[in-house]
Ligand code: HEM
């Protein structure tokens with residue numbers, strides 16, 4: 001597994017902990033959503049950097065209040081055709097104002113990067129290989145977007161009228 | 168078990184093809200290798216799986232055939248149409264390219 | 271009609287380049303078929319029985335002579351010199367090679383055409399009233415909004431991997447010619463009490479295995495909030511739609527299982543939130559920019575009628591009949607809407623040869639304002655703005671191309687899906703049934719006597735041939751390896767949309783032709799007068815007399 005962030009492969013500092021692995025203060029740890037809900041009070045008081053991993057169907061609003069305490073939210077794609085995590089990512093960015101890392105895990109493919117980035121993902125856990133290069137290529141495949149989303153890029157209509165106003 | 172052949176579509180152009188005794192893919196069902204027992208079908212499926220992995224064909228699957236004048240002919244409607252062409256355009260498909268037996 | 275600006279042009283070209291790369295990665299094995307399939311589907315490419323099939327979008331059914339010539343060119347160069355118009359304002363080519371597909375899409379892009387999102391579990395080509403901009407009863411052109419939706423839904427970062435496909439239709443007229451009530455979302459433009467323009471929004475309609483008529487989720491969404499409202503619906507569907515079972519994944523099942531009240535509550539709550547979070551709703555200047563493309567063409571000021579046209583109508587019975595069935599009143603005096611039937615007697619519904627495409631393009635150039643052409647939901651074509659004085663010439667040229675069959679809305683105007691002759695999912699053939707029924711009713715006088723009758727045929731329960739909403743619907747099934755056909759009566763796709771009822775036991779391939787004839791004869795014997803349409807007689811007398819005549823008194 002490799003992690004791509006900002007167009008380069010980076011080393012992954014995060015431990016994705018099984019539900020019965022204790023959280024240690026000096027190890028940045030991603031716990032499951034279920035565990036987070038069950039052990040919330042202890043976890044938020046621990047000194048470890050924390051992340052939570054949601055699978056499709058988990059309700060992101062249940063962790064909304066704790067987002068400022070989290071450095072990472074991992075959203076899983078059990079199959080790349082399951083598009084629910086795109087909605088969750090947009091909710092995190094646009095409704096709950098989450099500023100930390102949103103990481104795509106699971107069946108993460110190059111041809112989905114651009115959708116993911118626009119939905120608010122900024123880290124991609126991918127199979128080993130020439131993935132970072134693929135990421136850079138995929139990001140350049142489209143140069144405009146018809147609709148605004150969670151990545152702050154302007155929609156085409158905003159570009160159109162910015163040009164019109166400038167002329 | 169009824170007699171079986173293996174059909175697929177060629178990846179690059181989608182054309183319907185059948186696995187031959189030589190392990191190649193023919194555009195004519197009459198060239199198809201016929202499995203009479205489970206063992207030879209298994210062997211054919213292995214060849215088809217390799218060809219799928221090698222990006223030669225897609226959607227390979229076994230079909231029922233019977234022998235007519237010693238040649239394999241599909242028994243199901245859909246597979247017959249695949250082997251010949253659309254019944255509503257006799258000028259198109261294998262039937263037009265003479266890959267089907269003279270109709 | 272809408273014209274691409276530099277942004278649209280760039281995006282469509284970039285999309286072609288992207289798909290070219292994906293095809294190359296598929297051919298060199300980097301992508302598996304499982305990974306590639308959703309990508310090719312989102313570019314309109316299916317794998318069918320004989321070869322690949324490419325579905326090209328005709329956005330909201332509007333195109334022009336130049337684009338039609340390009341379709342002819344695609345058919346000639348890359349296919350077998352014909353195309354098939356579908357019921358969803360698309361055209362399909364049946365003999366496409368994967369290795370040619372990027373070149374084809376590149377050719378299409380030169381005339382502002384594409385195959386983007388004509389398949390896949392995403393928001394599909396938005397359909398609209400084929401008479402848009404010409405119909406007498408229209409109060410706003412639905413294509414403005416269909417184009418707004420096209421742009422918003424293209425390459426949508428959140429809604430490209432939905433539980434299942436998603437189809438939106440828009441009409442701007444009270445007489446629904448866009449079948450909005452059998453779409454995932456149906457939009458009808460209306461005005462509220464304050465005189466503001468907005469939409470009645472209906473959701474959860476659809477055909478397929480479990481047909482449903484859409485339910486109204488909102489009586490009125492202001493036009494400038496349309497996109498945020500759609501985004502709210504799509505988000506609720508994306509999150510809650512079933513993904514465990516392909517046959518239960520459409521929004522119609524979600525609406526059915528959860529109830530329209532609960533869905534409405536969820537959507538309205540989502541919408542409230544969304545309004546503060548994103549600027550998805552278009553600013554007025556962008557709406558106006560798009561609307562400007564759909565302003566009325568420059569009509570001439572003409573008299574209500576034309577003497578040459580009237581004379582020909584008086585003298586020539588065939589022309590008169592063609593006018594009666596295929597020509598529709600236009601909102602502009604001196605103009606008409608011309609329907610071109612792609613249902614010649616005994617022909618393949620929706621099929622058109624390369625030469626015929628060129629002929630239609632030539633006729634559009636010569637006689638249709640702005641060279642405009644439309645594709646309809648009935649697998650036919652329309653020239654939306656033709657001068658009455660040009661009708662005789664248009665008719666003669668259509669006739670020379672074999673395109674002047676005067677059967678629009680009649681028994682010969684049959685919808686049929688490709689069925690087992692082309693489609694991998696089919697259980698039975700649909701086209702030969704359509705051909706035989708068409709032959710059975712070949713006598714146009716009999717068709718005129720019967721009047722409006724919509725016969726629709728699907729080769730499997732997916733219902734691409736709309737059989738659920740046919741006055742007479744025919745569904746092909748496989749019974750122990752034999753093609754077998756179920757008959758339904760009473761379906762309709764208009765503003766009184768309804769799903770047809772199965773008459774009883776099905777019929778053999780020969781039997782179904784007789785059965786249709788039998789149903790028609792029952793109607794003729796029961797109608798109050800020739801003005802009472804089949805569908806009205808059926809509604810008045812009920813299904814029993816029809817069943818009795820089909821199966822005998824006991825069985826009914
Ligand atoms: C030949 C390749 C085609 C394939 C593989 C195909 C596949 C499907 C499938 C699987 C469905 C059912 C979807 C569902 O219920 O969830 C469907 C529905 C539909 N298709 Fe097709 N189709 C094909 C061709 C066509 C054609 C030629 C037309 C137009 C004549 C068409 C128009 C429609 C329409 C109108 C529906 C029903 C509306 C709805 O989605 O509920 N399709 N198609």
Ligand code: SF4
Nearest residue numbers: 687693696729730734
């Ligand atoms: S109704 Fe069935 S047979 Fe006909 S085109 Fe659709 S999927 Fe194919």
